[in-house]
Amino acid sequence: MLQIKNISFSYHKSPILQNISFTVNEGEVLAIVGESGSGKSTLLKLLYGEFDLDEGQLFWKDKEILGPKFNLITGPDYMKFLSQEFDLMPSTTVEKNIGEFLSNFYLKEKKKRTDELIKVVELEDFAKTKVRFLSGGQKQRVALAKALANQPEVLLLDEPFSHIDNFRKRSLRRNLFAHLKKNNITTIVATHDQEDVLSFADKMLIIHKGKKIEMDTPQQLYNNPKNKLAASFFSEFNEFKLSEITDTNQNDIIFVYTHEIKRVEKSKFKAIVKNSYFKGNYYLIEAEFNNRNIFFEHDKKLDTNQTVCFNINIGILEKRLTKKVH
Numbered sequence: 001m002l003q004i005k006n007i008s009f010s011y012h013k014s015p016i017l018q019n020i021s022f023t024v025n026e027g028e029v030l031a032i033v034g035e036s037g038s039g040k041s042t043l044l045k046l047l048y049g050e051f052d053l054d055e056g057q058l059f060w061k062d063k064e065i066l067g068p069k070f071n072l073i074t075g076p077d078y079m080k081f082l083s084q085e086f087d088l089m090p091s092t093t094v095e096k097n098i099g100e101f102l103s104n105f106y107l108k109e110k111k112k113r114t115d116e117l118i119k120v121v122e123l124e125d126f127a128k129t130k131v132r133f134l135s136g137g138q139k140q141r142v143a144l145a146k147a148l149a150n151q152p153e154v155l156l157l158d159e160p161f162s163h164i165d166n167f168r169k170r171s172l173r174r175n176l177f178a179h180l181k182k183n184n185i186t187t188i189v190a191t192h193d194q195e196d197v198l199s200f201a202d203k204m205l206i207i208h209k210g211k212k213i214e215m216d217t218p219q220q221l222y223n224n225p226k227n228k229l230a231a232s233f234f235s236e237f238n239e240f241k242l243s244e245i246t247d248t249n250q251n252d253i254i255f256v257y258t259h260e261i262k263r264v265e266k267s268k269f270k271a272i273v274k275n276s277y278f279k280g281n282y283y284l285i286e287a288e289f290n291n292r293n294i295f296f297e298h299d300k301k302l303d304t305n306q307t308v309c310f311n312i313n314i315g316i317l318e319k320r321l322t323k324k325v326h
């Protein structure tokens, strides 16, 4: 188990992470999400032992992870960190880069492992190409394969697909997470991409301004978003006061995703259409309701300034609320 116990850290006295605790079980994938500058990369660097903590402790199984005050070489040998900067040898081929730290003692094994990883990152056509001739996204894929080469027990990934196009990203993501699960590699991934989280993360940690806001399964956080950060990570959403949409006079706020509002023929909720945005298999409708704009999905474009009725699925609300709505 990876244990993060009450850690705090500051760069030159300005606090970056405050009092963070969580655990990750062996073989689990944890996604760390949060706004830019919230401290995701710093947290990964601390897990890798790049800096000394102000307070707290880190453990992998029963071994403590220590910073540079206590270690000459950064990074425990059972861990790999794929940071935003790729540490590659530009004048060497893709396959040699990936196999750089694999022993030449077992050449057959080395070739097998290298070939397997080249497949994971879909670089079969570039195995013999020198890295300096590759694009940014291709280099990122080589760095990913290299991080996996020595079968780390723990893998830290900082925005692993940031340079990779959407076309490639989806299959690469599936290959990578299948490889990680098959090899029981405990993974912490900092990401802005909900697709990294929804299908592949076992747990999701939300940090905001260096503090832990929530940690749970992606399903739980998606189905019951308790704050704007969680809701906005997954999708566009609306905020309603309960009193606006139910017969209660409670002023609690509820988050409602755009696909949870339906246009209907008749309802007591009426809005005036302001814009329709084409989104591929639906239109996102922007409409004025109670002196502000709300958003919902609809299969057709709607005329601007037309009045439409909408409904929110009460079943969804009931599940989302701790207090029942009547």
Ligand SMILES: Nc1ncnc2c1ncn2[C@@H]1O[C@H](COP(=O)(O)OP(=O)(O)OP(=O)(O)O)[C@@H](O)[C@H]1O
Residues within 6 Å of the ligand: 011, 012, 016, 034, 035, 036, 037, 038, 039, 040, 041, 042, 043, 190
């Ligand atoms: N070496 C450093 N020295 C001083 N401050 C730093 C250093 N690295 C990061 N910071 C600051 O620490 C804060 C957290 O940065 P960090 O890179 O951890 O955020 P992040 O959540 O990973 O952001 P992003 O999503 O943009 O990568 C930011 O305010 C940043 O300016």
